[in-house]
Amino acid sequence: MTNSSTIIYTKTDEAPALATASFLPIVKAFTKPSGITLEIKDISLAARILAAFPEYLTPDQHVEDALAILGNMVKTPEANIIKLPNISASIPQLTAAIKELQAKGFALPDYPEAAKTDTEKDIKNRYDKIKGSAVNPVLREGNSDRRAPKAVKNFAKKNPHSMGVWHENSKTHVATMSEGDFAHTEKSVTVTNATSITITHTDTEGNKTLLKNAFPLLPGEIIDASVMSKKALINFLESEISDAKKQDVLFSLHMKATMMKVSDPIIFGHAVRVFFKDLFETYKSDFEKIGVDVNNGFGNLLSNLSELPADKREAIEADIKTVMENRPDLAMVNSDKGITNLHVPSDVIIDASMPAMIRTSGKMWNKNGELQDTKAVIPDSSYAGIYAATIDFCKEHGAFDPVTMGTVPNVGLMAQKAEEYGSHDKTFEISKNGTVTVADANGHVLIEHAVETGDIWRMCQVKDAPIQDWVKLAVNRARASQTPAVFWLDKNRAHDQELIKKVTVYLKDHDTTDLDIRILSPIEATKFTLERVKAGKDTISVSGNVLRDYLTDLFPILELGTSAKMLSIVPLMNGGGLFETGAGGSAPKHVEQLVQENHLRWDSLGEFLALAVSLEHLATVTQNEKAAILAEALDEATEKLLDNNQSPSRKVGEIDNRGSHFYLAKYWAEALAKQSKNSDLKATFEKIALLFTAEEETIMKELTEVQGKPADIGGYYAPDSKLTAHVMRPSNTLNKILNTL
Numbered sequence: 231m232t233n234s235s236t237i238i239y240t241k242t243d244e245a246p247a248l249a250t251a252s253f254l255p256i257v258k259a260f261t262k263p264s265g266i267t268l269e270i271k272d273i274s275l276a277a278r279i280l281a282a283f284p285e286y287l288t289p290d291q292h293v294e295d296a297l298a299i300l301g302n303m304v305k306t307p308e309a310n311i312i313k314l315p316n317i318s319a320s321i322p323q324l325t326a327a328i329k330e331l332q333a334k335g336f337a338l339p340d341y342p343e344a345a346k347t348d349t350e351k352d353i354k355n356r357y358d359k360i361k362g363s364a365v366n367p368v369l370r371e372g373n374s375d376r377r378a379p380k381a382v383k384n385f386a387k388k389n390p391h392s393m394g395v396w397h398e399n400s401k402t403h404v405a406t407m408s409e410g411d412f413a414h415t416e417k418s419v420t421v422t423n424a425t426s427i428t429i430t431h432t433d434t435e436g437n438k439t440l441l442k443n444a445f446p447l448l449p450g451e452i453i454d455a456s457v458m459s460k461k462a463l464i465n466f467l468e469s470e471i472s473d474a475k476k477q478d479v480l481f482s483l484h485m486k487a488t489m490m491k492v493s494d495p496i497i498f499g500h501a502v503r504v505f506f507k508d509l510f511e512t513y514k515s516d517f518e519k520i521g522v523d524v525n526n527g528f529g530n531l532l533s534n535l536s537e538l539p540a541d542k543r544e545a546i547e548a549d550i551k552t553v554m555e556n557r558p559d560l561a562m563v564n565s566d567k568g569i570t571n572l573h574v575p576s577d578v579i580i581d582a583s584m585p586a587m588i589r590t591s592g593k594m595w596n597k598n599g600e601l602q603d604t605k606a607v608i609p610d611s612s613y614a615g616i617y618a619a620t621i622d623f624c625k626e627h628g629a630f631d632p633v634t635m636g637t638v639p640n641v642g643l644m645a646q647k648a649e650e651y652g653s654h655d656k657t658f659e660i661s662k663n664g665t666v667t668v669a670d671a672n673g674h675v676l677i678e679h680a681v682e683t684g685d686i687w688r689m690c691q692v693k694d695a696p697i698q699d700w701v702k703l704a705v706n707r708a709r710a711s712q713t714p715a716v717f718w719l720d721k722n723r724a725h726d727q728e729l730i731k732k733v734t735v736y737l738k739d740h741d742t743t744d745l746d747i748r749i750l751s752p753i754e755a756t757k758f759t760l761e762r763v764k765a766g767k768d769t770i771s772v773s774g775n776v777l778r779d780y781l782t783d784l785f786p787i788l789e790l791g792t793s794a795k796m797l798s799i800v801p802l803m804n805g806g807g808l809f810e811t812g813a814g815g816s817a818p819k820h821v822e823q824l825v826q827e828n829h830l831r832w833d834s835l836g837e838f839l840a841l842a843v844s845l846e847h848l849a850t851v852t853q854n855e856k857a858a859i860l861a862e863a864l865d866e867a868t869e870k871l872l873d874n875n876q877s878p879s880r881k882v883g884e885i886d887n888r889g890s891h892f893y894l895a896k897y898w899a900e901a902l903a904k905q906s907k908n909s910d911l912k913a914t915f916e917k918i919a920l921l922f923t924a925e926e927e928t929i930m931k932e933l934t935e936v937q938g939k940p941a942d943i944g945g946y947y948a949p950d951s952k953l954t955a956h957v958m959r960p961s962n963t964l965n966k967i968l969n970t971l
């Protein structure tokens with residue numbers, strides 16, 4: 231177990247993991263003289279897979295279940311964890327990772343898509359736990375505080391990123407359902423006393439199936455449940471596909487198939503089947519034979535085609551071409567490689583994809599590699615309206631101006647698997663017409679829905695303590711920053727009505743005099759906030775879990791160009807700290823560039839900010855003066871790095887992630903040398919600062935001259951640590967200086 235002077239550093243995936251290979255050695259060296267230890271915990275997708283199947287591995291291949299260890303740690307006051315973004319794996323990513331590990335000699339079982347035997351069901355069950363958002367809900371034992379620090383916001387104002395122009399005649403729009411979706415069927419109750427509930431399906435003949443065994447609810451817990459009607463969804467998709475063709479705009483689908491790992495892949499699958507309807511009618515039995523499952527994207531169909539005889543395959547390929555000609559053009563993920571929006575459910579993820587589109591004049595890429603207006607299809611209407619309102623605002627007022635726009639920090643409710651984070655094991659694809667009921671321990675029905683075959687029924691929970699904590703955090707942030715705070719809650723939505731009751735009560739626990747705190751529906755809140763943003767005013771958004779996710783990409787991407795530059799803190803409810811690095815993901819495209827041309831454009835700014843607050847937290851908890859000095863000096867270094875424009879460039883041959891880390895280290899050492907609060911640190915880092923200055927040219931040369939050629943890191947999901955270190959630490963001069971610490 232750790233002591234309070236230990237900072238846990240998570241090892242994750244893709245670009246952030248590569249960046250860690252370069253940055254962590256610097257951090258270890260810099261913190262060593264202050265009695266701080268850094269301990270790595272591997273929660274990468276590959277490590278999580280290996281940890282789940284010990285009996286398939288040789289003893290020397292065993293890995294610890296780091297996620298389980300951290301899951302316990304976050305409930306303790308000692309927790310001080312730096313959490314980098316990890317892959318929330320879709321099935322195509324999961325199966326690719328399994329394949330890579332098998333090829334590396336790990337005798338893992340295949341992912342059994344259609345599990346029949348008990349063994350297969352057990353294997354599938356274990357893999358399904360690793361799938362999707364499997365890490366964040368476990369570690370986020372606190373609510374979310376995400377904001378752009380002043381220095382970062384000021385930098386963005388002085389050095390605005392490019393912003394696509396918006397025209398009022400843009401044809402881009404959001405399409406969402408007006409009936410039969412989750413939003414229109416939601417029911418919600420607050421339970422007064424502790425109880426346990428069961429979820430039961432009853433078919434039209436009265437046969438009952440227990441969907442979920444009794445599980446406990448705490449007093450004051452809010453539950454909600456809703457249904458996505460398959461019929462309504464299919465009708466909606468049919469008509470939006472036709473409309474996209476008629477309006478000559480791209481068809482794009484924006485889902486969160488990773489975080490909403492049960493419901494959204496099913497919806498994704500329907501979109502693929504409706505789009506390629508003729509194909510699925512003609513080749514139904516062939517597709518069944520080869521086990522096509524387009525919940526994993528159209529790419530699943532394409533990759534399975536090789537199992538068919540050549541003549542059949544060619545006929546299908548010709549028909550795919552015809553469908554593509556007859557249907558509207560699809561938004562593309564990669565037009566050079568022909569990868570469409572419908573290929574892989576984790577390629578287009580709504581939190582990042584909608585803001586990126588809004589930043590780019592409301593356009594997405596078409597098959598010819600040109601930007602074009604698009605129909606952004608977001609089937610469930612619960613939150614789609616915020617994007618529609620933003621798009622309308624841009625059509626009316628033009629694009630936002632990063633030089634003058636205000637900022638929108640977020641306080642998000644997510645602790646203890648709040649809201650949709652807790653829905654994974656309570657989401658069901660309905661097998662027969664009938665009803666789904668949620669009943670308490672006394673058999674009282676709390677929620678009931680009529681359902682039809684193929685509908686998706688989903689239940690969420692949110693406990694009372696996290697709500698109290700969230701309200702407190704919102705008031706504290708409003709007070710600390712003297713900024714108006716808006717609770718994005720809709721009085722016409724069942725779940726929000728229950729939340730509003732609690733918010734109204736818990737606000738009274740705090741001194742809110744002179745604070746501007748409002749409750750507005752998401753669409754009203756969007757309009758209110760955008761008016762203020764445009765006028766250069768700041769507004770805190772206080773939101774539930776899904777809006778937390780959406781808004782902490784939307785505003786940073788518009789304000790700062792990327793959500794990588796966000797300070798992202800999770801004050802853990804039991805007193806510890808979880809410090810996330812930015813609000814973005816693991817940027818798969820960045821790995822591709824590194825492997826092709828040895829240039830990593832990943833920006834570790836979020837990591838610098840997280841480390842500073844983690845050190846500050848450690849300083850307070852352990853009264854470690856040196857940690858406080860390290861934190862202060864790091865913030866100073868980060869500011870200087872920004873001022874000097876030494877963040878990674880996107881272009882090969884220019885400064886990348888590694889060069890940026892060197893400059894941060896140099897400025898960090900200089901700030902430590904300059905301070906006079908602690909003479910030990912001063913003496914140590916004076917030497918380092920001098921060495922860095924003397925060797926700057928050599929180090930930057932060593933870091934830059936490796937670029938322009940392919941880089942071998944020995945894998946994608948499980949890169950070889952030696953090869954990765956070799957690629958990410960190519961400056962011997964820098965490495966030698968760090969070794970002296």
Ligand SMILES: NC(=O)C1=CN([C@@H]2O[C@H](COP(=O)(O)OP(=O)(O)OC[C@H]3O[C@@H](n4cnc5c(N)ncnc54)[C@H](OP(=O)(O)O)[C@@H]3O)[C@@H](O)[C@H]2O)C=CC1
Pocket residue numbers: 314315316317318319366488576577578579582583792793794812813814815816817818819820831832833834
């Ligand atoms: N906290 C977490 O654990 C999170 C994990 N994820 C996971 O990450 C993966 C990818 O998700 P995706 O939706 O593509 O979103 P990402 O945020 O990874 O990527 C979207 C784009 O944002 C830009 N970007 C993001 N972070 C940085 C950074 N630090 N430096 C520079 N640019 C950055 C890149 O733009 P460009 O290509 O133009 O350089 C990138 O392609 C998925 O597996 C997803 O589940 C997603 C969000 C949060």
Ligand SMILES: O=C(O)CCC(=O)C(=O)O
Pocket residue numbers: 318362363364366367488489581778779782813814
């Ligand atoms: O948990 C996840 O899958 C993604 C989380 C995310 O996108 C976020 O926290 O911003």
Ligand SMILES: [Mg+2]
Pocket residue numbers: 581582779780783813814
């Ligand atoms: Mg997000």
